[in-house]
Amino acid sequence: MLRHLIPVFAFFPTVAHAEPLYVRAGRLIDPEAGQVLSAQVLQIEDGRVVAVRADGALPAGAKVVDWSAFTVLPGLIDCHVHLADVEQSNNVAEPLLHSAMEIGFIGARNAKKTLMAGFTSVHDVGSFRAYADVELRNAINRGDVPGPRVSAVGAYVTIPGGGGEVTGFSPDVSVPGDMRAGVVTDTADVTRKVNALFQNGVDSIKLIATGAVLAQGTEPGQIELSGEMMKAAVDVARQRGSWVTAHAHGAAGIRLALQSGVKAIEHASLIDDEGIALAKAKGAWLDMDIYNGDFIAEVGKRDGWPADMLRKNDETTEAQRAGFRKAVRAGVKLSYGTDAGVFPHGLNARQFRYMVRFGMTPMQAIQSATTVAAELLGWSKDVGAVSPGHYADMIAVEGDPLSDVTVLERVVHVMKGGEVVK
Structure with a gap:
């Protein structure tokens, strides 16, 4: 029996959030620009990143994932x-x-x-x-x-x-x-x-x-x-x-x-x-x-x-x-x-x-x-980066992988589509 083809966007299930989720990153590795940013906050809605900016005050009662003690990078x-x-x-x-x-x-x-x-x-x-x-x-x-x-x-x-x-x-x-x-x-x-x-x-x-x-x-x-x-x-x-x-x-x-x-x-x-x-x-x-x-x-x-x-x-x-x-x-x-x-x-x-x-x-x-x-x-619009528009797939590690790449062998936290799975 033939299996039905699945539309391409079905490969990327998302987690719908009733309200924005904010992720605080102590250091954020941006592979698109090949640079590292300090003290950033990522705003996530419906499983995707909608904004990345310098950390600062957040709305009262905001839902926050605090990874300010970690280096954060795309999944x-x-x-x-x-x-x-x-x-x-x-x-x-x-x-x-x-x-x-x-x-x-x-x-x-x-x-x-x-x-x-x-x-x-x-x-x-x-x-x-x-x-x-x-x-x-x-x-x-x-x-x-x-x-x-x-x-x-x-x-x-x-x-x-x-x-x-x-x-x-x-x-x-x-x-x-x-x-x-x-x-x-x-x-x-x-x-x-x-x-x-x-x-x-x-x-x-x-x-x-x-x-x-x-x-x-x-x-x-x-x-x-x-x-x-x-x-x-x-x-x-x-x-x-x-x-x-x-x-x-x-x-x-x-x-x-x-x-x-x-x-x-x-x-x-x-x-x-x-x-x-x-x-x-x-x-x-x-x-x-x-x-x-x-x-x-x-x-x-x-x-x-x-x-x-x-x-x-x-x-x-x-x-x-x-x-x-x-x-x-x-x-x-x-x-x-x-x-x-x-x-x-x-x-x-x-x-x-x-x-x-x-x-x-x-x-x-x-x-x-x-x-x-x-x-x-063929997924560049959806994964591989944490700039706005991408799925909120990201990991957090202790230390600096640009100084010691082996820290990537010890991932502390994992997020997929805006959901913390580890």
Whole structure:
């Protein structure tokens, strides 16, 4: 049964206030202007910011959230998460051990952890159970479960046995059909499957352009989707007023995906100078999970993850970080994406320190998770900033993240749509 498409503004439920709400901020980080303001007050009505000004006298009896002891900034955005799925383990068949119903509850738990960590918006780039992310998005929007605003892709568009498939188990094991909703064999199949994804309510499309580090039987440098197949997906998405991101590790696959018109590249682990220049020329985003490699190396070795996964991680981690540093210097648009779900949800902010270590200023790292990420998602008018007109999505932290970006790993308060949720 087809799911009904939801109007875009339905993705942003608000909390209606009978009277204005005022938030006092001791320090306010404004990523749009790249500056910090002291002693500010934000006026919120119907879940949106309507005014920002120097703190001062407020109306008698005003409803006030006093964050004057904290640094306040927009709610953070992670452009690469997997909420509606099991976390990575040493068992390649783990996704087959959980029912679709159980995945729904797991997704709800992960969504709450993510929100409590200060990430009020996410791009969920796929789960093995088709449309699990779509249903989670809808449940959050209805108020059934707490969680961030979600942009969902529904399923991985991948070749048979490719980087978006459950692989590594006995060949006589049958994989459920809902785990293969995005498996494609040719260009016509891509057009058909991508249209079906949109008909079932997805926001954007995720292509698996190359092999994957964490899928057995695939190699990161190997191209899996042809340029014609990727262009077919891009064409359908454009017709639908949407866009496409591509999982691509290898340099040739990255170039092919960019030439095919994708808006963003996930991972970009083995990107070369030509790929960086092409991304810059096309105004594409790179979404590089440069924390992830250390987690895989440490926990994967400790817990006995498959040897080929650990080998591929070793071959890509430092190369990815070198490419990230080059991309920063080149001025490529770099969005904040972590691949949460490989590591535990709620630890998303650990990547900030890596982004600073590998070339960004703290302000650039914050912008990558606010204004830059919002632009990638097409949500700049609603999230990623706290200027008038934006949703009142914001966090409060102790200390100064511009001096020590790791304070973002310890979010004290979270507001979403004018409601304090932490």
